[in-house]
Amino acid sequence: MSIAIHAIPGAFAGEVSGIDLTQPIGRDDAAAIEAGMDRHAVLVFRDQRITDDQQRAFTRNFGTLEQSPGGHVAKAHERRLPLDMQDAGNLDQHQRVFARDDRRRMFNLGNRLWHSDSSYRAVPAKYSLLSGRIVAETGGHTQFADMRAAYEALDDAARSEIEDLVCEHSLLFSRGVLAFEVTEEERATFRPVRQRLVPTHPVTGRKSLFLSAHAGSIVGWPVPEARAFLRDLMEHATQPRFVYSHAWRPYDLVMWDNRCTMHRVTRYNETQPRDMRRTTVAGTEVTTHQKEPVAA
Ligand SMILES: [Fe+2]
Numbered sequence: 001m002s003i004a005i006h007a008i009p010g011a012f013a014g015e016v017s018g019i020d021l022t023q024p025i026g027r028d029d030a031a032a033i034e035a036g037m038d039r040h041a042v043l044v045f046r047d048q049r050i051t052d053d054q055q056r057a058f059t060r061n062f063g064t065l066e067q068s069p070g071g072h073v074a075k076a077h078e079r080r081l082p083l084d085m086q087d088a089g090n091l092d093q094h095q096r097v098f099a100r101d102d103r104r105r106m107f108n109l110g111n112r113l114w115h116s117d118s119s120y121r122a123v124p125a126k127y128s129l130l131s132g133r134i135v136a137e138t139g140g141h142t143q144f145a146d147m148r149a150a151y152e153a154l155d156d157a158a159r160s161e162i163e164d165l166v167c168e169h170s171l172l173f174s175r176g177v178l179a180f181e182v183t184e185e186e187r188a189t190f191r192p193v194r195q196r197l198v199p200t201h202p203v204t205g206r207k208s209l210f211l212s213a214h215a216g217s218i219v220g221w222p223v224p225e226a227r228a229f230l231r232d233l234m235e236h237a238t239q240p241r242f243v244y245s246h247a248w249r250p251y252d253l254v255m256w257d258n259r260c261t262m263h264r265v266t267r268y269n270e271t272q273p274r275d276m277r278r279t280t281v282a283g284t285e286v287t288t289h290q291k292e293p294v295a296a
Contacts, residue, residue: 003029005036005043011244012146014040021048021058021253030061033255037127038203041261042144042244045253050131052085052277055253059129059279066118066125066280070189071171073107073182081277086117088130088265088276097273110174111265113213114145114238116258117280119169120214122193125258127281134275135248140268143245147208148260150237151198159198162209166219166288167230168192173216194219196287201260208260209237210287237262259283 003018014036019029036043050058059065065084072086080093090098090105098105118125130142151159170192175182182190197218199210211233218226245266246254256263268274 003032005032005040007040008044008244012040012149012242013042013044013144013244013246015044015046017046019045021045021050022054024057025061034062034203037255037257038201041146041148042246042254042256044246045255046249047251048131048253049251050253052081055129055131055277055279056084059127059281062127063281063284066121066282070121071118072104073186074104078104084279086278086280088278089134089274090270091273091275095273097271100270105270106178106180107175109178110171110180110213112267113174113177114211114234114262114264115174115214116210116212116262117278118258118283119195119210119212120171120174120190120193121283123283123286124195125280126283127255127257128278129253129255129280130276130278132248132250132252132254132276134273135250135252136268136274137272138269139266140274141245141247141266142254143243143264143266144256145238145262146242146244146260147211147237147262148201148206150239150242151207151209153242154236162197162233165197166194167197167210167215167226168217168219169195169212169214170216171214174213176216177213192216194288199259199287202285206260209233210259211237211262 001018005014005016008015068083068086078093081087092098117128171190195210197210198207200207215230217223
């Protein structure tokens with residue numbers, strides 16, 4: 001069995017075959033997957049019946065596991081998954097579907113907004129790996145937007161206008177869109193961080209748009225003007241020509257590069273269980289070091 005990566009027809013994403021993620025993988029296979037990520041930014045692995053430990057072990061081939069604190073509202077005794085895994089499903093710690101007004105469910109509704117995972121952290125995430133253990137029968141697709149292509153489709157004037165802009169990202173902004181009410185303690189935890197709007201990928205050197213529902217202001221701009229402009233950019237970047245929509249089959253594992261894509265989940269029947277478990281590769285660098293930010 002040898003690894004192969006093919007572009008999914010009509011999409012920027014790739015599909016990986018010839019690898020079994022229940023087993024440790026070799027250095028050559030890890031390098032082939034990294035190269036595939038640099039090219040496609042989203043990779044799909046079908047039929048991977050992995051355990052949590054196998055998911056963690058595979059994830060560690062690409063860096064350090066990001067820890068959950070600072071990125072959710074579940075209390076310790078309410079968590080279903082350990083702190084180095086993120087829960088993207090709709091189940092509580094007793095494997096029961098969340099009540100409609102459960103605060104954890106309402107917080108998770110933020111996943112319906114286009115975002116990049118952990119863009120609200122000072123050092124944002126590198127990769128996310130999402131394993132579909134129980135998938136929705138209808139809906140519940142994960143859609144990905146290619147932010148390299150979105151950047152490259154801008155004209156020269158737009159590119160030079162945004163080149164040096166720096167945005168502030170926070171869970172307060174994405175949850176504010178949904179009128180989700182945070183506690184004072186959460187407000188302190190979710191303090192905004194700064195991210196370049198146009199980062200350069202550390203491996204490929206390609207520029208992209210670093211947008212996210214977590215982005216709520218632009219340094220040096222009046223807030224309403226920044227919000228309106230970020231909405232314009234969001235609309236541009238999520239046109240169908242930049243989007244791959246993943247329809248889940250049980251035991252798919254989908255891996256994406258948060259540095260150059262956005263994603264969101266589509267609506268699904270939340271009275272049925274959906275068990276989706278994410279591991280995240282922590283990033284290694286801030287986005288604002290690449291060039292000194294210049295206030296507009
Ligand atoms: Fe996400």
